[in-house]
Amino acid sequence: MPEGDTIFRTARSLRQWIGGREITGARSQRARVAPERLVGRTVEAVEARAKHLLIRLSSGDVVHTHMRMDGSWHVYSFGERWRKPGWQARLVLEAGDRVAVCFEAPVVELLGPGEEARHPALSRLGPDVLVDPLDLGEVRRRASTRPADLPVGVLLLDQQVVSGIGNIYRCESLFARRLHPSVPRSAVPDAELDLLVSTASRLMRSNLEASRGFGRDFGGGPDRPWVYGRAGRPCARCRTPIEAAMIGEEARQVWWCPACQPPPPRLSR
């Protein structure tokens, strides 16, 4: 499952290798992308928004890919062996001495000028957690439109409230702020919501910037999580076994420490 920081890193890599270059070759399979609208265009920008990746072309067209669970972009040198089978490639872009390959993304499409603003998924996204400065006021405003009893653990994954926080950073930021994932949104004061979202942003940035794995001085990332994926193992802070459950309509697994993150009143756990 690509997290927001994975997509951000992918965008950075694509920007580095094909940014500012002309697309000299393009092929697509099972994708609504006509290669003739790509070849001869220059890659002007590459942006990550939540799990969406946008490649902006000099023609005003935008290549939109959404990674969902299995999608990924790889950049190879010409002639280099791909790390995934060719039949999984949905879009191949050649630029400079590089080949950028999008594997298995469920959404691969070309948006014409103006289509992005009308796109049902892109136009509704909340502020991106990795965009600096993060618009906390807008996150708060969007959060206030959600049901009062919505668990804060579900709120953090709502891409229309704040985009780009995946499951790892949802769990880790709740632990860092000592909030139980089932605490209702209305019981989280604005200032605490600001801190929670800022913490997710800080953890994701630290992970992006760490040269090797996650930040050396603290946990909270995919390499050394405090709670994520650690059901039954002792909390690094208090040694209480970490708990796990499914919450929300999408029933995503969430992990927490029952001692560091006490449950809200009227909940048994």
Ligand SMILES: [Zn+2]
């Ligand atoms: Zn603990």
